[in-house]
Each structure stands twice: as structure tokens, then as C-alpha cells.
Amino acid sequence: MTMVKNKPICRAIDITKTYWRGKVSVEALRGVSLEIRNNDYVSIMGASGSGKSTLIHILSCLDTPTSGEYYLEDKLVSNYTDQELARIRNTFFGFVFQSFSLLPRLTGIDNVALPLIYAGIRKQDRAARAREILEKIGLGDRASHRPNEMSGGECQRVAIGRALINNPRVIFADEPTGNLDSKTGAEIMEIFDQLVDEGNTIVMVTHDPNVAAHAKKKIKLRDGLIEND
Amino acid sequence: MTSIFGKIALSLQTFKNHRLRSFLTTLGIIIGVTTVIAILSLIEGLNRTVSEQVQALGSDLIYVQKFTWISTGHRDLDKLAERPDLLPEDAEAIGKLASIEIAVPTASRQLTTLKHRDKEVSNVSIVGSDENYSYVNNYLVESGRDFTRDDITHRRSSGIIGSYIAANLFPDESPVGKDLMVEGHRVRVIGVFKEKGQFLGNSLDDFILIPNTVFEKFFPRSRASIFDRVYGGYSVAVKPKSSNMETAVDDIRELMRRRHGLGFDREDDFELNTQQMLMDLYQNITRVGFIAIVAIAAISLVVGGIGIMNIMLVSVAERTREIGIRKAVGASNQYILSQFLIESIILALIGGIIGIVLGMLLAALISTISPLKAAVAFWMILLGFGFSAAVGIFFGIYPARRAAGLNPIEALRYE
Ligand SMILES: Nc1ncnc2c1ncn2[C@@H]1O[C@H](COP(=O)(O)OP(=O)(O)OP(=O)(O)O)[C@@H](O)[C@H]1O
Ligand SMILES: [Mg+2]
Numbered sequence: 001m002t003m004v005k006n007k008p009i010c011r012a013i014d015i016t017k018t019y020w021r022g023k024v025s026v027e028a029l030r031g032v033s034l035e036i037r038n039n040d041y042v043s044i045m046g047a048s049g050s051g052k053s054t055l056i057h058i059l060s061c062l063d064t065p066t067s068g069e070y071y072l073e074d075k076l077v078s079n080y081t082d083q084e085l086a087r088i089r090n091t092f093f094g095f096v097f098q099s100f101s102l103l104p105r106l107t108g109i110d111n112v113a114l115p116l117i118y119a120g121i122r123k124q125d126r127a128a129r130a131r132e133i134l135e136k137i138g139l140g141d142r143a144s145h146r147p148n149e150m151s152g153g154e155c156q157r158v159a160i161g162r163a164l165i166n167n168p169r170v171i172f173a174d175e176p177t178g179n180l181d182s183k184t185g186a187e188i189m190e191i192f193d194q195l196v197d198e199g200n201t202i203v204m205v206t207h208d209p210n211v212a213a214h215a216k217k218k219i220k221l222r223d224g225l226i227e228n229d
Numbered sequence: 230m231t232s233i234f235g236k237i238a239l240s241l242q243t244f245k246n247h248r249l250r251s252f253l254t255t256l257g258i259i260i261g262v263t264t265v266i267a268i269l270s271l272i273e274g275l276n277r278t279v280s281e282q283v284q285a286l287g288s289d290l291i292y293v294q295k296f297t298w299i300s301t302g303h304r305d306l307d308k309l310a311e312r313p314d315l316l317p318e319d320a321e322a323i324g325k326l327a328s329i330e331i332a333v334p335t336a337s338r339q340l341t342t343l344k345h346r347d348k349e350v351s352n353v354s355i356v357g358s359d360e361n362y363s364y365v366n367n368y369l370v371e372s373g374r375d376f377t378r379d380d381i382t383h384r385r386s387s388g389i390i391g392s393y394i395a396a397n398l399f400p401d402e403s404p405v406g407k408d409l410m411v412e413g414h415r416v417r418v419i420g421v422f423k424e425k426g427q428f429l430g431n432s433l434d435d436f437i438l439i440p441n442t443v444f445e446k447f448f449p450r451s452r453a454s455i456f457d458r459v460y461g462g463y464s465v466a467v468k469p470k471s472s473n474m475e476t477a478v479d480d481i482r483e484l485m486r487r488r489h490g491l492g493f494d495r496e497d498d499f500e501l502n503t504q505q506m507l508m509d510l511y512q513n514i515t516r517v518g519f520i521a522i523v524a525i526a527a528i529s530l531v532v533g534g535i536g537i538m539n540i541m542l543v544s545v546a547e548r549t550r551e552i553g554i555r556k557a558v559g560a561s562n563q564y565i566l567s568q569f570l571i572e573s574i575i576l577a578l579i580g581g582i583i584g585i586v587l588g589m590l591l592a593a594l595i596s597t598i599s600p601l602k603a604a605v606a607f608w609m610i611l612l613g614f615g616f617s618a619a620v621g622i623f624f625g626i627y628p629a630r631r632a633a634g635l636n637p638i639e640a641l642r643y644e
Contacts, residue, residue, distance in 0.1 A: 090559020118558065
């Protein structure tokens with residue numbers, strides 16, 4: 001147990017990310033190094049444009065760095081194939097977006113079950129597992145509705161359910177409460193706290209100091225660099 | 230395996246959401262496949278009719294004549310007119326060849342009129358031949374009797390009439406034993422042929438058969454016009470043994486060259502015509518039609534394919550966000566690729582199936598309202614399926630690759 005806890009799941013070394021708009025370049029990240037260990041509860045804060053989303057996208061393998069090394073359990077991510085990266089996004093990580101990013105034509109339960117399709121799980125097992133997760137995060141009775149028939153809080157619960165469905169090693173969240181009122185936001189944070197208590201690992205981006213206060217480890221970004229205080 | 234059904238189900242769901250658009254997209258393929266199936270089945274129907282008729286006619290005969298049935302380009306009639314006439318003696322000699330069963334000399338006169346009392350029938354023909362004519366040409370004597378050798382050698386003024394003539398001159402009496410007037414000559418009817426129907430639209434029952442010896446007497450060989458010299462006189466109809474055509478053709482050629490005293494450096498002064506030559510000619514003509522079909526098919530399928538590619542690109546653009554979400558939660562590039570590819574294949578196949586059904590209906594319709602007979606063959610249906618699937622793959626691959634190659638983050642940002 002201690003061994004697992006001490007060994008980092010994710011290890012980023014000197015990560016940079018440069019975006020090109022024609023001939024103009026934006027250095028969104030300018031050399032970020034960090035580690036994420038089992039059961040960490042990390043918040044990333046910083047001004048708008050400081051590179052928070054860029055960082056969390058790279059950490060969750062949704063995007064690739066311009067330079068630097070990124071290891072998942074000692075394996076270099078840049079060596080993975082597209083297929084393997086898809087598998088990592090599917091089962092190794094879960095991601096919660098600020099704008100929920102649910103498929104509008106699918107019901108809540110089908111949205112939650114979506115990653116199971118790509119994990120190759122059979123249809124009957126998918127529904128059962130999705131229902132179980134939704135019960136746990138308190139959305140049992142609304143599960144058969146579509147996103148446009150749900151409140152923001154309910155949508156975000158569906159999104160969290162979707163992130164949890166494959167028991168990921170790390171859950172990433174980019175401003176998970178950004179589109180919610182403070183009361184609903186607080187409910188979402190309760191779920192996060194509970195997940196960490198149960199042994200999950202969470203990395204979240206937020207503007208809100210009250211939200212960041214839930215985290216045990218706080219990272220501040222400024223102009224693409226980690227700010228040490 | 231489950232994933233393929235999932236992809237198909239998702240595709241069908243997408244089409245249900247865009248019914249009209251999907252239908253319009255497949256229109257090109259529908260039109261293409263409909264035309265091809267309809268025309269192919271008409272050609273197939275025609276092929277079957279023709280080959281049935283040729284079979285009925287006896288396709289294994291060889292005709293020895295001065296002229297060829299299938300001329301390529303200009304016919305030098307003057308040269309043909311100089312060729313020696315074919316004679317009953319030639320027929321006799323050919324009949325004795327080992328590879329030949331029977332040969333009959335045949336002469337004919339077209340567009341003539343026959344009379345019986347106050348009735349007459351015109352535009353019929355007179356054929357002069359011998360007692361083997363009916364066997365060689367697959368005619369059966371239905372009432373009365375066939376010729377015997379004696380009828381020929383004794384020049385009996387007797388005739389066997391086709392069913393068309395019997396029906397017109399003797400509507401309510403038996404023709405056997407009655408007399409006919411054949412261009413001023415009296416001929417006694419001794420038999421009636423069983424009806425044979427048509428060949429390529431021509432009646433096969435509108436002639437009277439008389440002994441060739443009588444024919445020679447009634448209608449002495451005229452050499453007045455160049456046409457008489459080329460097309461008048463006898464031709465020899467030869468029935469080879471066990472339809473070994475090639476040996477028979479070689480044997481006849483060798484014999485005729487010998488009989489005409491042709492040295493090795495001289496060309497044939499006769500032609501060997503077969504019904505197979507007509508079939509070949511016919512098939513060459515339909516092959517041209519076939520190529521035309523392929524061209525129509527290719528054009529309409531390309532048009533249909535571009536339609537599909539266009540709509541798939543629209544679909545990829547519309548669903549960029551969806552693709553981003555799916556990739557973010559674990560869909561691989563390959564999964565997205567095959568999803569969109571399956572969608573375009575199904576789209577094309579739906580068009581193909583509608584086209585096959587419409588094409589078959591169209592062919593059936595043409596069959597009922599016109600004399601053309603259509604025949605749908607199983608291979609045409611497979612062809613329709615195969616072509617539309619190929620179009621779906623070919624024109625679907627580019628949009629599908631575009632979808633698969635999307636960066637999830639950029640796709641998610643897309644509004
Ligand atoms: N696709 C892109 N193309 C060009 N520039 C980009 C792109 N994505 C981000 N950037 C730029 O990179 C920088 C960091 O962006 P990022 O989205 O990471 O910031 P952020 O900290 O998440 O900001 P916010 O709090 O507003 O979400 C910004 O200057 C942004 O304009
Ligand atoms: Mg951001």
C-alpha cells in the first residue's frame with residue numbers, strides 16, 4: 001500500500017506547449033513539472049490564460065505536449081500509439097468538463113455507459129454498471145432523461161458518472177463547478193470529497209478559492225509556469 | 230462483433246434523424262442502380278428469347294451459299310455473281326462425308342401469293358427441297374404426310390404447307406388432298422406442318438414446301454439480274470453428325486474446294502454460314518449495349534458517390550463535438566473511422582437496395598406493356614449490391630478519415 005502510494009501515477013517533466021496561430025505563437029506552458037500520486041486531491045488555480053486547461057488536457061492525454069516528458073507509471077506517453085492513448089482515456093483516466101460535454105441524443109444512463117462501449121463491454125452489463133454508478137452519485141431517478149431535460153447539477157453528475165464508470169486511476173476535472181450555482185457546486189464538491197475519501201485520485205482546475213480549499217495539494221499557474229509560494 | 234451491430238444501429242439512428250437528407254443523398258445511386266438493373270434484365274431477357282429461338286431453329290446447321298450472312302463493309306456483288314451455283318449434286322456429295330448426317334439442297338422464292346378457289350394468301354414463300362428438309366429444319370408434319378424419295382424423283386406436283394397458309398386458305402376444312410395455285414401452277418397439298426412460331430419477329434409457318442425438282446421446273450434459274458445470279462439458285466443446308474461443327478466445316482470446305490477445282494492459292498468461291506455466326510453477331514451488338522450500360526452506371530455511381538461524400542463531410546462537421554466527446558472518453562481513431570465508413574456504406578447500400586427493387590419493377594413494367602421480355606438474374610442483384618457497397622467505401626473513406634483524425638480538444642471546442 002505504501003509502495004503504491006509513494007510511486008507516482010503521473011510524472012510530468014518540463015512540459016511545454018506552444019500553440020501556433022499562423023506565424024504567431026502562444027506559449028501556453030513553459031516548462032511544468034509535477035507528479036500525481038495515488039489518492040492525491042490536487043487543485044490547479046491561476047488567472048485566465050495561464051495554461052490550466054492546457055496542462056490538464058496534456059495530463060489526461062487529451063492533448064500532447066510540444067516538449068518535455070510525461071510518464072504514466074514509468075512509461076513514456078509519447079511512445080504510445082493512438083489506439084493505446086484511446087485506451088488510456090477510456091479506462092485509466094476519467095475527465096469531467098466544465099460544460100458537461102454530454103451527447104444530447106443519449107439518455108443520462110447511456111451517456112454514463114458511453115465509455116463502456118469503447119471498453120468492449122456487452123450491452124446488458126453496460127446498463128447495469130451505469131445504473132449502479134448513478135445510484136451512488138444520487139441520480140437514480142433522472143437517469144432515463146436526456147441532457148436537455150436535466151438541470152446543470154444533474155448533467156454534471158452524469159458527467160462525473162461517465163468519468164467514474166471504468167474505475168479510473170485519476171479523475172481530471174476542468175472547472176467542474178464553473179457552470180453551476182454555488183449551492184449545486186457545493187453538492188458536486190461533496191461528491192468529489194467522498195470519492196477521494198474512498199481512495200480515488202482527483203486533479204481539478206478551478207477559479208474558485210472555496211473549491212480549491214477542498215484539495216489537499218494546491219498548484220498555482222502563472223503564464224505557463226508553476227508559481228511557488 | 231457486438232461493436233459492428235452497435236455501429237450499424239447508430240448509423241440507422243442517424244439516418245432516421247435525417248430521413249429526407251439521407252434519401253436525397255442516395256438518389257444518385259438509386260437512379261444508377263435502377264437503370265442498370267432494368268436495362269441489364271432487358272438485355273438478359275432478349276438474350277434468352279433469342280437463344281431459345283435459335284435453339285428451336287436448330288442452331289447446328291451449316292449453310293453452303295455464295296454469299297456470307299455477315300458482311301463486313303462493301304459486298305462486291307459482281308464478284309459474287311461469278312461464283313459457281315450450288316447444286317443438288319453438291320448436297321448429295323456433302324451428305325456422304327463422314328462428319329455429316331444429311332445435306333439438303335434448298336431453293337426459295339419470296340413474296341409470292343398462293344390461291345385456293347376464291348381465297349388467297351400473299352407475302353408467303355415457296356421453298357424447293359427434298360424429303361429431308363423437314364428433319365433438317367425441325368419441322369413436323371402434323372396432318373397428311375411428308376415427302377418420299379419418289380415424290381422428288383418423279384417430280385410430283387405436291388406440297389406441304391405451313392400452318393399460317395393452312396389457316397388462311399383452309400379456315401374450315403382439311404387442306405390435305407386439296408389443290409393450290411402457285412403462280413399459275415397446280416400443286417396438291419399432301420401435308421401440313423405443325424406451327425413453329427417466330428424467329429426474330431418473322432413467321433416460320435408462312436411457306437409451302439415443294440420438291441426441288443418441281444421447283445426447278447416451275448421456276449427455271451434466271452440470270453437476268455445480278456441479284457438473281459448471287460441470291461438465286463440453291464443453297465445447301467447441312468446437318469453435321471453429333472454437332473461437331475468444326476470438323477464438319479473443315480470437311481465441307483475441303484470437299485467444295487475440290488469440287489470447284491480450286492488450287493491452294495485460290496480463295497474459296499462459296500461461304501459457310503452458321504446460325505452461330507448470327508448469335509455471335511447478336512452478342513457483339515448487345516455487348517456494345519453492355520458497355521453503354523457500364524458507362525451509364527459508372528457516371529451515375531460517381532455522381533451518387535460524390536453526393537454521399539458530400540453528405541458525410543457535412544455529417545462529420547455537424548458531429549465534430551460528438552466526435553470530440555467520444556474520443557475523449559476512449560473511442561479510438563479506428564473506431565471513429567469504421568463508424569463513419571459503415572455509415573456511408575449503409576447509406577450507399579440503402580440506395581442500392583431501393584435501386585434494385587425499382588429496377589426490377591421497371592423491368593417488369595416494360596415486360597408487361599411492351600413485347601420485350603425482361604429477366605432478372607441473381608448476379609445482377611449481387612452486382613447492384615457490390616457496386617453500391619464499393620461506392621460507399623470509396624467515397625466514404627475520405628470523410629471517415631477526416632472524422633478519425635480530429636483532435637479531441639479542438640473537436641470539443643467546436644460549436
Ligand atoms: N487551440 C489553441 N490555439 C491557440 N492558442 C490557444 C489554444 N488553446 C489555448 N490557447 C492559448 O493558450 C493559453 C492558455 O490557454 P488555456 O486554455 O490553457 O488557459 P486557462 O488557464 O485554461 O484559461 P481559462 O481560465 O480562461 O480557461 C491562452 O493564451 C490561450 O489563448
Ligand atoms: Mg481553461
